[in-house]
Amino acid sequence: MSAGVGVDLENLWIRFGDFVAVRDANVNINGGDFFSFLGPSGCGKTTILRAVSGFLEPSEGNVLIGGNNMKGIGPNKRPTALIFQNLALFPLMKVWENITFSMEIKGASSAERRKRADELLEMIALPDQGDKLPSELSGGQRQRVAIARALCAEPDVLLLDEPLSALDLKLRQHMRTELREIQKRVGITFIYITHDQGEALTMSDNIAVMRAGVIDQIADGKTIYNDPATAFAASFVGENNVFRGKIKRVMGNEALIATNRSGDLVARISTANQGKMKEGDDAMMFIRPEALAIAPDGATGDHFVTARVNHEEFEGNAFNIFTEGDGGKEIKVSLPNLGQSFEDHTGQIITLEYETRNAVLVPAGELAAE
Amino acid sequence: MNNSFLRISIWVYLAIFFAYLLGPLVIMSVTAFNSSGFPRMSPWECLTFQWFGELFQDQRILNGIKNSLIIGAGTVVLSVAMGLAGALLLTQIWPKLRATYYTIIIAPILIPGVVLGISTLVFWDRINRMLGLGADSFLSNGIFLTVIGQSTFIASYCMLVLVARLQRYDIALTEAALDLGATHAQAFRKIMLPFMRPAIASAAVLAFLASFENYNTTTFTFGEYPTLTIELAQKVRYGITPAISALAFIIVALTVFFALLNEAKLKRQELVAAARKQATVEELAGKIRLPSFFAGNMAAVLLVMFAVATITVVGTATAYNPAQCIADVREQKQLEAETRIQKLRQLREERRKQREAEEAEQGDVQSTPKPSNNSGFGNVFAPNALDGDDGDGASDAENPPSNNGGSGGVFDPNSLQGDQ
Ligand SMILES: Nc1ncnc2c1ncn2[C@@H]1O[C@H](COP(=O)(O)OP(=O)(O)OP(=O)(O)O)[C@@H](O)[C@H]1O
């Protein structure tokens, strides 16, 4: 769907005094996309959103909505609607008054507002709840009211600031699908902010991974997960095992790495870094827990790793083995539970194997905090 | 054993505490219904409502009430407006200067009202002169000066009340309103002001009461418009009558009334909120049964009792005529006075005889006049003066300045001359 209104950030810098909250962000968001900013707490996600909605003037650079520069245009004049991190429902207004606040501003009659509120309440599956106060709703219901209130303003771009963070796990998962469905139905651009990689991966068309004010990678979820551009993106999105080392030899899109602990291993250079890495560079190799398997004893080569097992755990859908790893961090191996029997390896030295396409090489860099 | 002792102590303590707090008010209220001309509880003479009548015929008191109401209204408007502006500034605009700003704005509360009164007078007089206006310009008008003077510190009270509420305001609500297309003015009017309404109401009540009872500041600024407190103070200087007790009683009654009314309303809101929370099944069926005004609402019940009592009292007051009782008391007093005068005469006679006898014995020894027991100040301190059953008050009118009248003499300037 490219009918919607796109949003572009051009060389966007935002400073608070000496502190740089957003550093040179360049993002093109297509109209009608579900676009997520994914990053840890305090990395500047809300700050970007506030710049888009107009509560904050960028220190440098531009925000374009539908190709129009938004410089000097206040939040009440922009075609955006923001769903606040804490929802900010008006506590003294009934649900239906909350939802149709944007119509009241424009002077719509009470009957019109009531009608529109009923339609929206129907859409968010809260019929007949219009006369309650926000405080009389549950967390998930409040969430949906906030969405309805924003949609009632008929924005071109809906901005959502971690709207699900206050909900419990079950409800959060339910709301993910619901949000995605609403977005498909109304067809407008959603810009979604989250520090939960599961949310970002399941809902988004495209994701921007942020780290301390810097955007590390912009891509669709599959690419981010399978082909991260930086060590941070690789370690922040999903679980990952890291192997540090120096590049020994580059062979086209693959490379041999002299790892600090596991000998020479082969890996695929991530797409974003192909042609940029050379012999002698510090590098990090990432292998997902589910991409490791137990090899027959005594197997050796450039895609085998030997390590002592620290402990094991049974997770239901998987059986996890934790071995000694690099830099004090354990290597996690996740064997899918397909009904086979698992032996206890605790204390033994085992050999692990992987396929080259599942080992991704990126330049050495900062890892996400656990 | 130990426990029950503790409990009894607590009750005793509470009784003493409340007696201390409310005793003077209760006694003053009771004196409003005693026909005695000086406000007192004992001896009880006759139940009367005459002091209320007298109160409402006193033009100065009525005028004072009127001025107090006008000034109160002005102060409420000015103080709440300034308080709100100050509170907004404190919480929203200068969060960094908060501590300093807070100290400055709170200072007027700590400055004695007398100082504020004088400085208001001096300051506006200067401005008046600077502008070259005459003594009758509005800048030297008593109402204007009093409102301005009182507001200097009442606005600070208002601000404290408003800040407390504002601190719980989530600025994201204003942002949400802006984001949905509201202008700043609309966001203020439709979101922030409704949120502040309860605090504004409290601040207004507080401002009105503070203005109504103010004396220190007003005494310098009232000019031609004395307020009720000023009038009372001036009246008391020339002797106190139970009409003032009647006024006190009315004020106490009104206070209790509004306190009960407020309590009843709050309680009702609570009950309604609780009912709404519980109403799930009925509400789905489209009907919420709200609790009636009285169910579980102690304050409402008291309120009704209060109203019934008021109606009864007013009813009795219009029908009741204590003339006979008053006449009886007067007669009795006259009788008492006469017997006393006779006793006094007898006593004097006896003394005279004794003295004559002595003189006759001692020849022409100089006679030093002894201070007589019923003269001047001595009277006030004489223990029997406290019995207060000598003619005063109501009977004063009949027996002009007998001046041997109880503690009432203290307030009566004539007593200074005494009956020497
Ligand atoms: N008004 C401000 N003044 C100074 N620093 C600020 C201001 N607003 C945000 N910051 C700083 O900017 C950084 C990014 O803040 P931001 O609110 O964008 O984080 P976030 O990514 O939304 O985090 P979270 O997931 O916890 O909401 C933080 O370090 C924060 O301290």
Ligand SMILES: [Mg+2]
């Ligand atoms: Mg945030």
